[in-house]
Amino acid sequence: MKKTQIGWVIIVVIALISIFPFLANDNQIAKIIIPSVGLIILLFFYKLTIIVTDKFLFFSMGIGIIKKTYRLNDISICKPITYTPFGWGIRIINGGIRYNVSGNKAIEIRLNNKHKVIQIGTNTPEELSSYINSMKAKENAM
Numbered sequence: 001m002k003k004t005q006i007g008w009v010i011i012v013v014i015a016l017i018s019i020f021p022f023l024a025n026d027n028q029i030a031k032i033i034i035p036s037v038g039l040i041i042l043l044f045f046y047k048l049t050i051i052v053t054d055k056f057l058f059f060s061m062g063i064g065i066i067k068k069t070y071r072l073n074d075i076s077i078c079k080p081i082t083y084t085p086f087g088w089g090i091r092i093i094n095g096g097i098r099y100n101v102s103g104n105k106a107i108e109i110r111l112n113n114k115h116k117v118i119q120i121g122t123n124t125p126e127e128l129s130s131y132i133n134s135m136k137a138k139e140n141a142m
Contacts, residue, residue, distance in 0.1 A: 003049070007102045010088055010101060017034065018034060019035075044061060046101070047062060048122075055072055057132060058070075078132045079129050080126045081105070081119065084104065085104045095115065097118060097119070099119070100121025101121060106121045106122060107119070107122060
């Protein structure tokens, strides 16, 4: 299963910020630096892709520089959640870390023998957590 979430708000905000120096400023350096920083931010955070195979949960942000892989057998809990958004990107939260690019829904996973919570943003947390839990059950049955 593969799910991709596009960070439309991030894309629009960065685009608006990037064109601002061309509208309001004659500073040539600002016309280079601001759009360049915006492009770098977009490359890192314009989308979040989650892939679940029969043995692994993999996710990556943007072009894939930020990525993580977890074995399904190492996941003790996977459940859908809704949270109050305080920005997007990579966030330190109480007891763990959140990766998101849009919205206020995610799957929350806990790993065996670790107290850290990992939240991964998605538009379909119920479907994704149900699929992960069914793949975990299949893996454990073998």
